[in-house]
Amino acid sequence: MSLPYAFRLLCLCLASFFLVHATLGLAACLAVPAAIRLAERMRPRVAARFLFLLRVLPALLAAIVVLALGVPSYVWLEPRATDESVGLPCCAAALLGAAIWCISIARVLHAALRSSRYTRQYRRIGREISREGAAVPTSVLDVETPVLALAGVFRPRVLVSRSVLSVLSPGQLDAALRHENAHRVSRDNLKRFVILLAPGIFPLTRSLARLQHAWARFSEWAADDEATRGDTRLSLLLAAALVRVARMGAGPQPSISLAHLISGDRDLSTRVDRLLRREVAVPMPLWLRSALLGGTAVIVTAAVAGAMQWSAILRVAHEILERLVG
Secondary structure: OEEOHHHHHHHHHHHHHHHHHHHHHHHHHHHHHHHHHHHOOOOHHHHHHHHHHHHHHHHHHHHHHHHHHHHHHHHHHOOOOOOEEOOHHHHHHHHHHHHHHHHHHHHHHHHHHHHHHHHHHHHHHEEEEOOOOOOOOEEEEOOOOOOEEEEOOOOOEEEEEHHHHHHOOHHHHHHHHHHHHHHHHOOHHHHHHHHHHOOOOOOOOOOOHHHHHHHHHHHHHHHHHHHHOOOHHHHHHHHHHHHHHHHOOOOOOOOOOEEEOOOOOOOHHHHHHHHHHOOOOOOOOHHHHHHHHHHHHHHHHHHHHHHHOHHHHHHHHHHHHHHHHO
């Protein structure tokens, strides 16, 4: 298939992204069991960051390869004068790359629409309450459905339904609100949208769903730890709040931009058990810190070496693109 200059560049970008992303994504899939076992040896906040990075890393690195190598090498070394044919494998990879991005963008737009609709709804039925020393605005919803969640991405606020407000003691409510504020500080709602935007390895697959579930679990544990800060009284109050809200039944989750106090009952018993046991934080193992420092040093060294040999790397990248086109 013969394509003009600009369309050939677009086709190469999509094909290159798909191939690099699929390679890295499959490697991440194979590494998921070991990564989760490794995360279990970290503090929950560090584990959540590690798993979040692992989930978005394939798309991030693939985008860097395309934008930092593919596009510059093509613009610099590809002649503009004539059209050039593009092979069927390249076209197929480009179509798959376009498909995974279209699906991801559609997911995010759908979630943003639901979030906007829900935001308008709670503004209509909610009333803001003032709490002494509150770090985040709080609105009470005049509904019977059990709701206690952090809503919004850039200007989040806590939503609590009248039914939840009636069953929690002041101490339990304060502990639950501290938990939601911990989600706000770590920007977990924004991370949910980023994970939603990160493409799947292949269209209509959920290959990295286990990684996403593990991130959600550790982010809840991290918020519990941030809310209690090792205080036995706060741990007991938060555990009691979790149980009381869970007994009211799981409310619907109308938006991805809501961090609910109870995100289903699969991890509830573990969360309550952690709060009651009051685990002592275990420092990161020395070997793991050394590995992270060593990996950082390797990345920095590779970046410096790449900058010094930039023109040669672009020529190699262009040769690879030429092979891909054929």
